[in-house]
Amino acid sequence: DIVMTQSPDSLAVSLGERASINCESSQSVLSTSNNKNYLAWYQQKPGQPPKLLIYWASTRESGVPDRFSGSGSGTGFTLTISSLQAEDVAVYYCQQYYDSRRTFGQGTKVEIK
């Protein structure tokens, strides 16, 4: 299985400041056939199911605010919230879909400082 490792486990950021979450995969999730990274990001708020934010490592899902952005390739990826809002307090997960046996990172909790 492809192991996904996120860092940090938690971070506290002031309102309006930038938050960055890293995700590393144990093997590359970049397909040489289409040059796409099979990496998605989700947001989960307490008591709710996860919500898709980004796929193909950097493509925002429809309706997701543009303060959320994804970057990276191969085995290293980053989710960035450019200006943290109160409603962004949540746990964020990366997920690979390169392999049919899909795997998630352990999650990163984002809080307000």
Add this chain to the structure above:
Amino acid sequence: EVQLEESGGNLVQPGGSLRLSCAASGFTFGNYAMSWVRQAPGKGLEWVSLMSGSETMSYYSDSVKGRFTIYRDSSRNTVYLQMNSLRAEDTAVYYCAKDGVVRGVFDSWGQGTLVTVSS
């Protein structure tokens, strides 16, 4: 509007069995793979199982392989998870999740159903 509604969660003793259901609506069921993803209390997400839209392929995590079986009933637009030989570590909220247009990405989720394995 896509809707996924899980049911079947319950308290069960170790070694017991349980069947979860996920009723789907708002999309062409047979066109999309469906997965089960679980979340133990206070923990992260763990992908459990997947079945393709065509029902020809299924996959399992190592933690449930040989104990859990996923299957679909296209006449009822429902996906099931048969769970046998349950263990305490299977205690979790089980979510049903639908693949998006991008295969492998979960674009819709149910609200989840709680399975508790305890004596």
